[in-house]
Structures are given as structure tokens and as C-alpha cells.
Amino acid sequence: MPNPDFRRTTVLTPTLAVACEERGPADGFPVVLLHGFPYDPRCFDGVAPRLARAGHRVIVPYLRGYGDTRFRSADTPRSGQQAALARDLVDLLDALAIPQAALMGFDWGGRAACIVAALWPERVRCLVTGDDYNVQDIAASGRPSAPEDERRLWYQYYFHAERGRAGLAADRLGFCRLLWRLWSPTWAAGPGLFDATAPSFDNPDFVDVVIHSYRHRFGLVAGDPALDDIERRIALQPPIAVPTVSLCGADDGVGPAEADDPDADRFTGPYRRHVLAGVGHAIPAEAPDTVADALLDLLRA
Template sequence: MHEAGFRTIAPYLRGFGATRFLSLGTPRVGAIAALAQDALDFMDRLGIPRFSVIGHDWGARIGYAIAALEPGRISSLSALSVAFQPRFAFQPPSYDQSRRFWYQFFMCSDKGMKRVTEDPIGFSRFQWNTWSPKGWFTEEDFNNAALAWRNSDYPTITLNSYRSRWLENELRDPRYSGVQAKLNEAERIDVPTLMIQGESDFCDAPSESADLDPHFTRSYKRIVIPGVGHFPHREAPAAVADAILHQLTDGTTE
């Protein structure tokens, strides 16, 4: 990306890496509305009025949210592994997808929540081991990534993000009520969008991201990469980089 002349900024999400809350009283919420507003606030502080968004999983959801909230600021969106959900609503999935989402429902139980709190790194390792075909990462890869999960707020933010999708009485931050209300009305994305999906994704099946073209009012392209699981940017970095570079150079000039 840099060789092509693009400036890249890769911020940590709240609760990851070296991030810290400025106040002990701030609700530790991981809702997409809060994470999207974090990203917009961050770009405001950097003085960057217009930009492209590239995001994987949570990052993809955040990208869709930013595009729904402030489409005029986004030149293009590249979303990996997670499909757009109209109105950002988590509907009960099919039985087949529910089996893949076992970890979300596990966290919704008190004992599951306790287990994740006690061993968040082990929990994350299990996802890496089961969401893609075996052998896609090394121990060094995992250990490097795990540095971002050693934040004391990581378990709380992660648990809240998933539990608030399915449970009514989870902690919420009223400061993001207006943002959430806007997302609840968003049925379409008015930003040129590239969606990249692994054909062997054992977390979010390719079928979950199929046939969504009507929800995009600008250009929309979906790429499915054979033999790749839930982490396309790590499993097929060259193919993903080429596709995103094309999106950045051509997808914004429609």
C-alpha cells in the first residue's frame, strides 16, 4: 500500500493493545456503535476529513457502520469475512450458522463468561484453531497477535460486544444511543464496497455474505477465495492486498 502511495493508519480498538480508558467510570462497552464512533473521533483528531476503510471481522462491521453513518467521508470500503447486516440487527441465525456461533452463545452464559474472563488468550487460540483450515498460522504468528489481547479491558470489551447482541440487559453506554438509532435505520450502504470472503471460513459461512448486492447503492464486488478460512489477509495476503489495492485505485473512481 505504501509503495502505491497510500498512507495507512491501523489503530487498536478499545480494550486492545496499549489502549486505556481515561476514566474508571466509562462503561466498558464493545458495541459496534461505540467502536465506529471511536474511529470517527480518531480521524477527527488526526484532522483527516475523508478516507478509505479496510476492516476484518469487527473491523468490517465498524466499516459498514462508518459508511452508514457518514458515507460522504468514505472513499471506499473493503470488508473482510463479515457480511453487511441491514439495520445492524442480529437476527437468530440458521441452525447451521448457530453451530458456528457457539462461542457467542457460550459467552452469554455466566459460566462461559467466567471461563473467557479467566483465560481470554486460550479462548482466542481456540478460534484461530477452528475458524480456518489447519496449518495457516505459526506459534510466532499467534504470540505476536496475542500481545494485543493482554490488555486488562480485553475480556470485558469482548464479552460485552457479543453478549449485547443477544441479551437485553447487558451494559450499554447512553452516549451512543443516537449513533445506534441511526444504525438501526440503515438498510443500504452508499459507499463503493469490496467484500472478501474465504471459501473455507468455518465461522462465517460464505452463504452468509451471498446475494447482498441490493443493499449497496454504489459499486459492490464480492470475492470468494478458495481454500481460505476466516482470516484472508493472513492466509492469502498477496491476493487480498491486490484486491484491496484495486479497490483503492479503481473502486473510488466509478
């Protein structure tokens, strides 16, 4: 694990006190790196230093429910819905007075990045997304998939029941460690790096946010009413027009990449897609140079 050379900051938004790690010059063009479930900023330890050395201001927030990020009010719903993640990102950019940034995200972070690129394209110079058009189509969530695809989503169905909530609350570390192993089966370094990430799951809102996320995406629970307008806009499945590179893991244990791009028509601007051999779900941790190269190439274009 690289030695930490980042600055720890806390950014106040209307909803959150967002814990962030920052690298690079304060006046560099900003790049925001967004982790997923169940990960944290440690998955960018091989990416962020390269971007900082290239002169960029690199901001890596802990998402809601992770690390030292906290809700500012006890009355705010502990939502994990996709609109909340996108709103959090826009609020973070606003609080930092950043009019435009480059974005990279995967899993939950990729969902936030894709939605902001689609709905607020003026805020996004370019995008590197993990696994294509990473936006949930909740209206279609009840359609069954192929049996093998359904098997990979067992954890989501588990979370739909109170047994799943209880299981995650009782052993969040054991549960998340299992997902790391299943989702990145060829990532030899993964098990040894888990302990550096695990403290982020001790956040008091982690269980509530995770459970809500995996229930809302199937339309099983209501979202935060304050986010209804964003959800209505997302439901239209808007295209992404900003310059984009999609990186997909060929060995992803939860959603292995298809050889043919299923989402090419979702991207209406400059767009490239790469399937990465020997890479699982934790794309920036497993292929940091590929992620950094993609961002730097887009930023130089």
C-alpha cells in the first residue's frame, strides 16, 4: 500500500459532512474519484498519486455511509438510492466551488458519475466509468435475467429481507470480505488489502444506506422525497454526451463484461470501451495504470 500523501479534509454540503482525501496542487484542474460498495478511497491509491504528479487536484470522497462521512441531520433519510449519490456529487462540487471536473467512478461511484454526466454535463469535462452506462433502470428491475446472472445478484436479493439486514449488521466485515473474493477472483493482492478498507464500513449509517440502496433499485421501498425530481429525470435513461471511456473487467464476478458493448447507444459523444483481461470488479485497484492513463488521455484531448 502506498504511503499516504494526501490531505484529509471535511466538506460541508447541505446534507453531509463529506470526508475527503485530496492530493495535488489546489489550483490544478480537479479530478474526482468515486468508490463503490464495498470499497473506499483506498481503491484509488494507485491512481490518485499519478494524477497529482501530472498537476491535477485530486479529490477522493468517502460516499455517504462510509468512513468519516456523516449526515448533518438525524432527520435526513439514510437513502442509498442513485439520485442521492448523484446529488451528493453535485453538492460536493458546489461546496468546493468547482464549476467543472473530470470524473472516474465504479459501482456506486460510477452510478453517481454517470448520472451527473448525463443530467449536468456542463459540470463534467470527461468521464471514465466502470462498466459502461452505470445507471439503474428501476422500471425494468422486475424483469428476470438469465439464471447465471440472477445467481451473481444473490446478495441484492438477500438484502431485500430483514434477514439480510441482520446478516450485514452482524458481520459486515465477513460479508464484505466475501464479496471482494467473489467479485475479483483473479485479484491476488485483494485479500491482503481488505484490512486497509474495512474500517470504512464501521460508519454508523453503513447498514441503513446499503440496505436502502439494494431495496430502492428494485422499487421495493420509497426514496427520499427531496430527490423525486432527479429520479424522474433518471427514469428517462438520459444519454451521456461528455467524452467517455468505459473500462470493464473481464473477470468481474458480479457482472462480467460482454464482448459486444450493450450500452454503446447510451453515449452520444466521443466514446471508447475497453474490456480488461485479468481484472475483476475493483477496476481502479486492479488496473490503476489503465485508469490513470484513460483519465490523462481524456484530459489532454
